[in-house]
Amino acid sequence: MVGLDVDIALALRSYELSVALGVGRERVALVGPSGAGKTTVLRAIAGLVRPDRGRIALGGDVWLDREHGIDRAPERRAVGFVFQEYALFPHLDVRANVAFGGGAHASDLLERFGIAHLAAQRPGGISGGERQRVALARALARDPGVLLLDEPLSALDTQTRAEVRAELHGLLAELGLPTLLVTHDYRDAVALADRIGVLVDGTLRQVGSAEELTKAPADAFVARFTGACVLYGSAEPDAAGARVVLDDGTVIRAATPAQGRVGVAIHPWEVRLSAQSPGDAAMNAIPGRIDTVVPEGGRLRVRACGLEAEVDTAQGPRPGDLVHAVFAPAAALVVAV
Amino acid sequence: MVGLDVDIALALRSYELSVALGVGRERVALVGPSGAGKTTVLRAIAGLVRPDRGRIALGGDVWLDREHGIDRAPERRAVGFVFQEYALFPHLDVRANVAFGGGAHASDLLERFGIAHLAAQRPGGISGGERQRVALARALARDPGVLLLDEPLSALDTQTRAEVRAELHGLLAELGLPTLLVTHDYRDAVALADRIGVLVDGTLRQVGSAEELTKAPADAFVARFTGACVLYGSAEPDAAGARVVLDDGTVIRAATPAQGRVGVAIHPWEVRLSAQSPGDAAMNAIPGRIDTVVPEGGRLRVRACGLEAEVDTAQGPRPGDLVHAVFAPAAALVVAV
Amino acid sequence: QATTVFAASSLRDAFPRIDRQATWSFGASNLLLAQIRAGAPADLFASASTAEPWALYRRGGCLRPVVFATNRLVLLVPRSNPAGIRTAFDLAHGSRKRVAVAAPGVPVGDYARRALARLGLAGVLQRNLVSSEINVAGVVSKVALGSADAGFAYKTDARIAARRVRAIALPGRAQPPIRYAACVVRRRGADRAGALATLARIRSASGRRTLRGAGFGVPGA
Amino acid sequence: MAARAGFTALLALCTGIVCVFLALPLVALFTQAPLGDLPSLLGEPVVRDALKVTVRTVIVANLAIVLFGTPASYLLATRRFRGRALLVTLTELPLVLPPAVAGIALLVAFGATGLIGSGLDRAGIVLPFSEWAVVLAMVFVAGPFYLRQGITAFEGVDPALVDAARTLGARPARVFARIALPLAASGLLAGWVLAFARSIGEFGATIIFAGNVAGRTQTLTLTIYEELGANFDIALAISILLVVLSAGVLLSYKVLSAWSGSTSTSPSPSARTS
Amino acid sequence: MAARAGFTALLALCTGIVCVFLALPLVALFTQAPLGDLPSLLGEPVVRDALKVTVRTVIVANLAIVLFGTPASYLLATRRFRGRALLVTLTELPLVLPPAVAGIALLVAFGATGLIGSGLDRAGIVLPFSEWAVVLAMVFVAGPFYLRQGITAFEGVDPALVDAARTLGARPARVFARIALPLAASGLLAGWVLAFARSIGEFGATIIFAGNVAGRTQTLTLTIYEELGANFDIALAISILLVVLSAGVLLSYKVLSAWSGSTSTSPSPSARTS
Ligand SMILES: Nc1ncnc2c1ncn2[C@@H]1O[C@H](COP(=O)(O)OP(=O)(O)OP(=O)(O)O)[C@@H](O)[C@H]1O
Ligand SMILES: Nc1ncnc2c1ncn2[C@@H]1O[C@H](COP(=O)(O)OP(=O)(O)OP(=O)(O)O)[C@@H](O)[C@H]1O
Numbered sequence A, B: 001m002v003g004l005d006v007d008i009a010l011a012l013r014s015y016e017l018s019v020a021l022g023v024g025r026e027r028v029a030l031v032g033p034s035g036a037g038k039t040t041v042l043r044a045i046a047g048l049v050r051p052d053r054g055r056i057a058l059g060g061d062v063w064l065d066r067e068h069g070i071d072r073a074p075e076r077r078a079v080g081f082v083f084q085e086y087a088l089f090p091h092l093d094v095r096a097n098v099a100f101g102g103g104a105h106a107s108d109l110l111e112r113f114g115i116a117h118l119a120a121q122r123p124g125g126i127s128g129g130e131r132q133r134v135a136l137a138r139a140l141a142r143d144p145g146v147l148l149l150d151e152p153l154s155a156l157d158t159q160t161r162a163e164v165r166a167e168l169h170g171l172l173a174e175l176g177l178p179t180l181l182v183t184h185d186y187r188d189a190v191a192l193a194d195r196i197g198v199l200v201d202g203t204l205r206q207v208g209s210a211e212e213l214t215k216a217p218a219d220a221f222v223a224r225f226t227g228a229c230v231l232y233g234s235a236e237p238d239a240a241g242a243r244v245v246l247d248d249g250t251v252i253r254a255a256t257p258a259q260g261r262v263g264v265a266i267h268p269w270e271v272r273l274s275a276q277s278p279g280d281a282a283m284n285a286i287p288g289r290i291d292t293v294v295p296e297g298g299r300l301r302v303r304a305c306g307l308e309a310e311v312d313t314a315q316g317p318r319p320g321d322l323v324h325a326v327f328a329p330a331a332a333l334v335v336a337v
Numbered sequence C: 001q002a003t004t005v006f007a008a009s010s011l012r013d014a015f016p017r018i019d020r021q022a023t024w025s026f027g028a029s030n031l032l033l034a035q036i037r038a039g040a041p042a043d044l045f046a047s048a049s050t051a052e053p054w055a056l057y058r059r060g061g062c063l064r065p066v067v068f069a070t071n072r073l074v075l076l077v078p079r080s081n082p083a084g085i086r087t088a089f090d091l092a093h094g095s096r097k098r099v100a101v102a103a104p105g106v107p108v109g110d111y112a113r114r115a116l117a118r119l120g121l122a123g124v125l126q127r128n129l130v131s132s133e134i135n136v137a138g139v140v141s142k143v144a145l146g147s148a149d150a151g152f153a154y155k156t157d158a159r160i161a162a163r164r165v166r167a168i169a170l171p172g173r174a175q176p177p178i179r180y181a182a183c184v185v186r187r188r189g190a191d192r193a194g195a196l197a198t199l200a201r202i203r204s205a206s207g208r209r210t211l212r213g214a215g216f217g218v219p220g221a
Numbered sequence D, E: 001m002a003a004r005a006g007f008t009a010l011l012a013l014c015t016g017i018v019c020v021f022l023a024l025p026l027v028a029l030f031t032q033a034p035l036g037d038l039p040s041l042l043g044e045p046v047v048r049d050a051l052k053v054t055v056r057t058v059i060v061a062n063l064a065i066v067l068f069g070t071p072a073s074y075l076l077a078t079r080r081f082r083g084r085a086l087l088v089t090l091t092e093l094p095l096v097l098p099p100a101v102a103g104i105a106l107l108v109a110f111g112a113t114g115l116i117g118s119g120l121d122r123a124g125i126v127l128p129f130s131e132w133a134v135v136l137a138m139v140f141v142a143g144p145f146y147l148r149q150g151i152t153a154f155e156g157v158d159p160a161l162v163d164a165a166r167t168l169g170a171r172p173a174r175v176f177a178r179i180a181l182p183l184a185a186s187g188l189l190a191g192w193v194l195a196f197a198r199s200i201g202e203f204g205a206t207i208i209f210a211g212n213v214a215g216r217t218q219t220l221t222l223t224i225y226e227e228l229g230a231n232f233d234i235a236l237a238i239s240i241l242l243v244v245l246s247a248g249v250l251l252s253y254k255v256l257s258a259w260s261g262s263t264s265t266s267p268s269p270s271a272r273t274s
């Protein structure tokens, strides 16, 4: 299997970026907060930034090996790079943009991406979604061995975004190239990628499928990224797993053993709100008041007791109501802080 | 009650903007696609753009009345305007920014918004969320009678956005000023506003609470905006409401009478996917294949049969599976096209 | 305000020594004449020839001109004399020389042309590369800095720039009469008294001494 | 690999030629000049007079340029009105006009027999060949540099900031003073540096319109020209003085703007999104 | 309301003064000149010779400026290396240098007794009094205008586009030719307009460095000055010719850039977010 192997280190302004990652014939998303170094990883792979140490290879083809003094120029690496704002050449029409890299099957690509009718347009005159398709077609015209996408959806407004996300999902799946894409929106990552790597301050905190990240986040940061709320406290192992005394004194139970200062991550969909303390002593219950209630989709998203819960509209919770946030010990995921 | 009354018309590049809207002591959100004229409405209220016709008044205080030749300069209208990218003065520190408009209670505001420790910082040196609070404090330093916010969250990245949204929700509720805010993200509007106006091509398509828009969208556009999928067909009234023959020939039933060409809007949370045709003849069922499956929160969002459905992860749907999208006639909202 | 004297470039060194108070403006005489006609605030006009003051006088622009000095035309060559020029006739032989001459209309330019004509060397100006400088200072600078192989200027200029140039006398028959004339400018607000005083100082014994010291001849001596 | 090195080598070659060509004359100035005699040469009365004239006229001219140019460029940058493009072109024309032509034009406008000069003359005001003529020449040739940069600088002020100031109750004058002016300051400074250098170096228009009256209109650049034939060392000395002055202004401007740049161009709200 | 009207009135007043002052000399040029005699005046041999010299030298100088300046400004704009800031400052220095000083500097560098001039002289290359001297003077004073705009223009090319071109397989030379050059073209054109105007108007440096050899180094601006004391009408006629030429270049540039601006600055990908 021809895959991309990356193992690089590079000193950035305020931390060292150090990433080891293999990408097979799959889509891997790098997510992380602004300034985490996501773009830098892509640029290093494309040869636009030179790592201080490390090795980059596509199958047997070594693009970079600092130890052996190998460092191929960007134009000699078989990458397809879709830039954040697409970086289409504003003075060339769509056809010339797509043909820039190779040219042979530019027309095919225009057809395939449904942009043949725009061939004579300048990039300035077409919509955001169309631009994205042009950028993708242009990157593919060179028959790259890897596809790199930097924030492919961030230039789009909310409406177009949902549509283009679905469309891009289809296109990427169809291509079957090793693909590394960068985004700071976890939902985009989930929608587009097979595996997700969470990059924070230059370090990969966790790499795994969306399910793995959700079910077993490596740390509090990853947990919050996947949408969980995190409570902090100190844990002691007990028979059923662990007993966690939260910072406000509340005691909850988790299903996995743990010791010392920990975070407890709970996803909104695992939390039930009830007016009374639950009868069931096996369940965790945190009492408190409702902070905010926001409709989302057909449900309400309620913030209460430091947690979030999704509840049915029918329940009619109102800010200020006294409630108990109830969740099972198995839903309390113990994470490192 | 001192409220803002707006009734203006203004020829824009490609359509006429024409908006009549009253804003009491409540938060009203204007949503709509890019270029719909949302910003222009706010600018007209603030006096930064002059409508061709119309009247703007805050309580008894007339700011604009083209018929009577009244047109107050922006500096003489009691508005607090929070600009899209915040438009903080980059050469002034946070305190001077906040004090620019009035100055008397700038210190109070800095305290109240939790930015007192940033008083001596330049806007360039603080985070996105902090900037937003500075912009809000600055707008309030003048004791405005109306608060106008243009895309208050769009300058923030996805992570900060969720936090700041909750925070802003609290602040706006506390202030109790007539507030008009603009956003192109429907979820922001739902989270922040009491009423939502949908503006398309300069025309208010519908104004109402989030619930009203969801339950009874005025047209296909509004319906899609609220997250529904819309199918098209022609309707005939029948005993139970209407019988709609969709463009692909499928027949579905709606609970409200209708006639002629219509759209049928169905929200994802009303749709159930089942492998077999449902036994219940009263339910609508559209057969088809699953296009995409995307995890979202604790559930999966599945596109199938031109509709979206939210299903539990346990169900394990996979792209390509044959399914029926099942929904009640009451969930099939007939909308104008 | 000090008396303003518009004077020929070649007087640049001598005049300020005669009258320290006056304000000076040195340039090509023909240009100074044009400036005075355009309203320049000159009180006294001292030209390197008699033609310009008389022209001004005929138009009522000044009082009757008087001649106050004479000068001689010389051929200047750089001290190093790369072209090996010994006499004016060398300009007509050998390789093409770079020659600096003042423009026609500038007194020293007209004098040079007249001298060449008298020597039968008028062709020199066709044959060589001739820069027609705007004033005599331009001629001297071109020769002094070696840009030109030779140039026509006044004997007095050769003294000032003696460190860098050497003067070659012209044959007596070629020497045109060079007479400097001055006149008191008539215009509204002119400082006539000051101009007369300065003119008197120029023609005084000490003035004549200074001029002679600078290499000029003085009339009526 | 060869082609790529070839291209860079070509670039480097051109850059080298350009830089050597530009540096050579400046180097020559310092190696050929009698540096030891500099103080005594610059102490000559003719130089001192010229220095005084230059300082006086440059100060007055630059004050006029800044005082009139700042409001004018603000108006041209921020208001849209009929004929605006014409006025902007008018302010740019002197930039491309040969200075000698500028001198002739000033002469026929303000000279004794000129368009309005004859009227001024009757009123007893004589401009040509006076110190005012030097100032006018400087303003005419150097002012447009300031105007052009000023227009650019004011146009560069984010209109959202102006709108924000207005909704915060600031009248146009306050918007100008507190928002537009501080934000355009570095651009205005750049324009002023150019205008200053242009005015101090003014030669062609001055020699034609203002003449060469010592102590009154003879500026340092005119003295250079005059001393060329008389005392070349003085010309060299003044040249060195002016080179040092020009380089000093240029460098202090660069240092200043780099310094202010580093404090104010740190990620600003508007820079973030670009 | 009074204060606000007052402020705008003040702005308008300043703008009025500025515009009248700048327009007056140009108007005077046309009203005072013997427009009827223009053809015959411009037909005088001295004018025809000067015109030929000017055209030849301006063309050669501008060719040199563009040929060497384009690669040099590209390198200075896009590569980071030690001493770069120094080189950039070096290219800017002639912008603030008085032309008379430039003339002196060229003289001591390339003159017969100059730094390298004496060597050239021995090698039989004589620059003074030659057309090459005029060209050198023009390149020295006008080149930096092109370089500065060129550096700005190349710096303004979105680096993401360059990166994109490289990941698409383009070598540096192709990136330059297909991406950087077309995108910087309008900025380069603006710089060239300034350089062209500056070279055609060159006076101070030429008069000092190149001499005034008819048919060889006497350009139109030198002729203006020479004819000032001889035939003022010729000076006026040449002035009008040069005004028309300068204005023509300026206007055609503005029309051209407005035209190309309207096609290429329509919302571009990068403009969207700013
Ligand atoms: N060439 C470089 N040398 C040193 N530091 C750099 C370099 N390029 C970027 N940085 C710094 O490295 C960090 C990571 O930048 P990068 O653009 O990779 O982040 P990112 O994760 O893509 O962020 P965003 O989501 O905002 O795009 C930033 O702090 C940036 O300032
Ligand atoms: N002064 C004006 N005169 C004419 N047309 C204008 C003016 N200002 C804006 N427009 C046009 O009016 C339309 C509405 O612009 P507006 O900025 O109000 O949209 P918006 O809804 O805020 O969009 P977005 O979500 O992109 O901010 C746009 O098509 C714009 O081009």
Ligand SMILES: [Mg+2]
Residues within 6 Å of the ligand: A038, A039, A040, A150
């Ligand atoms: Mg990035």
Ligand SMILES: [Mg+2]
Residues within 6 Å of the ligand: B038, B039, B040, B150
């Ligand atoms: Mg808007």
